[in-house]
Amino acid sequence: MVQRILVIEASHNYEETGSRYISRRVQERFEKKYSDAIIVCHDLAKNPPPHLSGTMLHVMTNPQLELDESQQKAIELSDKFCDELLSSDILLISMPMWNWGVPSAVKAWIDHIVRPQKTFHYTKEGIKGHINHARAVVVVSTGAVYSNGPLKGMDHTSSYMHGLLTALGFERVDIIYLEGTKIDPETSLKNAEEDVERLEL
Numbered sequence: 796m797v798q799r800i801l802v803i804e805a806s807h808n809y810e811e812t813g814s815r816y817i818s819r820r821v822q823e824r825f826e827k828k829y830s831d832a833i834i835v836c837h838d839l840a841k842n843p844p845p846h847l848s849g850t851m852l853h854v855m856t857n858p859q860l861e862l863d864e865s866q867q868k869a870i871e872l873s874d875k876f877c878d879e880l881l882s883s884d885i886l887l888i889s890m891p892m893w894n895w896g897v898p899s900a901v902k903a904w905i906d907h908i909v910r911p912q913k914t915f916h917y918t919k920e921g922i923k924g925h926i927n928h929a930r931a932v933v934v935v936s937t938g939a940v941y942s943n944g945p946l947k948g949m950d951h952t953s954s955y956m957h958g959l960l961t962a963l964g965f966e967r968v969d970i971i972y973l974e975g976t977k978i979d980p981e982t983s984l985k986n987a988e989e990d991v992e993r994l995e996l
């Protein structure tokens with residue numbers, strides 16, 4: 796039963812062409828299927844999370860600490876992001892590739908949600924994520940093409956997001972590519988729209 800959907804968007808492009816547009820198409824499909832679900836959205840382009848401060852890191856890496864008022868305040872946003880993630884059944888996150896990786900605002904959000912004892916813990920085998928029975932859909936737009944050709948292997952955006960979300964415990968991670976937007980934007984958009992329609996809900 797899908798009760799909560801967390802939507803994270805990171806592009807500065809609000810036109811009907813980019814990762815936001817494709818993400819909205821996915822969101823519409825989810826909304827149609829799970830009409831009672833609560834949707835929580837964050838626009839990381841408009842509201843980029845701050846980089847981690849020394850106080851935040853101290854609190855994050857010492858989960859047993861009794862927090863004073865300033866520590867409590869410093870960790871509030873991270874707590875909120877973690878709670879949203881842990882209570883969601885679906886994460887829909889979209890972003891452009893920036894310099895072969897994720898935009899820095901997405902990385903800042905990730906730094907807030909990857910927290911020992913809260914969203915994962917270490918085991919002898921590696922790390923165990925605390926996300927249970929949730930799925931994620933990641934929309935990645937790229938100027939060039941990475942699925943084949945000379946840049947194959949250089950997509951550190953979708954591979955990073957897939958690895959990270961799987962490590963946190965997501966049972967299923969689907970990636971929708973909007974690739975080659977700077978080379979052949981029409982084909983890129985058409986292929987991504989077809990992938991949205993094909994996405995198994």
Ligand SMILES: Cc1cc2nc3c(=O)[nH]c(=O)nc-3n(C[C@H](O)[C@H](O)[C@H](O)COP(=O)(O)O)c2cc1C
Pocket residue numbers: 806807808812813814815890891892893894895896936937938939940976977
């Ligand atoms: C700062 C910046 C860095 C970028 N780096 C890359 C890159 O490394 N590889 C690439 O293929 N495209 C790169 N691009 C192009 C975008 O990924 C591409 O235009 C994408 O379609 C934008 O998606 P959006 O419309 O969802 O924002 C970059 C664009 C910007 C603004």
